[in-house]
Amino acid sequence: MSFNHPEHDIPVSLPMGLSAEQSWISTLQHSLHLQTQNASHPFHSDPYVLRSVTVQAYDLFGEKRVGFLKLVSDVSNGAGEKLPGAVFLRGPSVAMLVMLVPDDAPAETDERYVLLTVQPRIAAGSLEFAELPAGMVDEAGNFAGTAANEIREELGLEIPQEELINLSDMAFPAAAAAAAAATTEGKEKNENLPQAMFPSAGGCDEYIPIFMHERRVPREQLGEWTGRLTGLREHGEKITLKLVRMRDLWREGARDAKCLAALALWEGLRREGRL
Structure with a gap:
C-alpha cells in the first residue's frame, strides 16, 4: 500500500x-x-x-x-x-539503577550494591546477559510508571514512581535552558530529541531515560538477592538477579550500554553535588 x-x-x-x-x-x-x-x-x-x-x-x-x-x-x-x-x-524504553545500602553503614558511605538482571538475550547470542533492569514503555507513555512496574516485576521491590529519580532529566537542564532562550530569540536550534540515552542511534530509534532509586536494607538481607528468580515467567522472562558492588559496576555491566550510561550519569551528577 x-x-x-x-x-x-x-x-x-x-x-x-x-x-x-x-x-x-x-x-x-x-x-x-x-x-x-x-x-x-x-x-x-x-x-x-x-x-x-x-x-x-x-x-x-x-x-x-x-x-x-x-x-x-x-x-x-x-x-x-x-x-x-x-x-x-522499536520505541522508547526505561532503565533503572537500583542501589542497596547496608543499614549499618555510616551516613556518608561508598558501600553500595547494585541489582542487575541476568537473562537470555537471543539478539546478543547470550543466555546469561547481565544488565540493568529495563523495559519497553507502554502505549500511555508513562516512563516513571513503567520503571516502577519493571522494578516490581524484575526485582521484586515495591517503589512508588514518585520516589524514582530521573537521572537523564537531571543531566539536561543547561541544554534545555539554552534551547528555550534560542527559541525566544526566533533562532531555534534544538532538535527536540528526548532527554534520554540512545544506545544505537546509527540504526535504531530506541531511547532510554534512566531512573535511579537508593534504599537502605538490613545487611543480612543482601545475600538474599543474588540468585533470586524473578520476571514474568509466563511471558518468557527467565530472570536471575545478581548483586554487585557499585565500585565493580563498570566491569560487571561493561557489555550493557544502559549500565555504563547510568554509571556515567550518577558519577557526573555526584561530582557536581546534585545527588
Whole structure:
C-alpha cells in the first residue's frame, strides 16, 4: 500500500494491514527543518530532504499493537548525496539503577550494591546477559510508571514512581535552558530529541531515560538477592538477579550500554553535588 503522508507530503509504502508511523517522521522532519532556519547549520547551503519512506517488515505485540518496524528512508540533498536511511523502530524504553545500602553503614558511605538482571538475550547470542533492569514503555507513555512496574516485576521491590529519580532529566537542564532562550530569540536550534540515552542511534530509534532509586536494607538481607528468580515467567522472562558492588559496576555491566550510561550519569551528577 502506497500513499502520500497527510502531514509531510512524502510517499510512504507500507505492508498491507499496517498504519503509518507518525512520531519518528515528525521528529526527523523537525531536525531537517532546522537546516534551512539556521545559517550556521553545516547543511544549510544544500539541505537534506526526506523524500520517501518504505516499511519493509513489522512485528505485532498481540493481535493489533505494532511492536517493531524495519524501514528504509530516502534522505538526500540537491547534489544527490544520501544519508544512511535504514531504520529499526522499536520505541522508547526505561532503565533503572537500583542501589542497596547496608543499614549499618555510616551516613556518608561508598558501600553500595547494585541489582542487575541476568537473562537470555537471543539478539546478543547470550543466555546469561547481565544488565540493568529495563523495559519497553507502554502505549500511555508513562516512563516513571513503567520503571516502577519493571522494578516490581524484575526485582521484586515495591517503589512508588514518585520516589524514582530521573537521572537523564537531571543531566539536561543547561541544554534545555539554552534551547528555550534560542527559541525566544526566533533562532531555534534544538532538535527536540528526548532527554534520554540512545544506545544505537546509527540504526535504531530506541531511547532510554534512566531512573535511579537508593534504599537502605538490613545487611543480612543482601545475600538474599543474588540468585533470586524473578520476571514474568509466563511471558518468557527467565530472570536471575545478581548483586554487585557499585565500585565493580563498570566491569560487571561493561557489555550493557544502559549500565555504563547510568554509571556515567550518577558519577557526573555526584561530582557536581546534585545527588
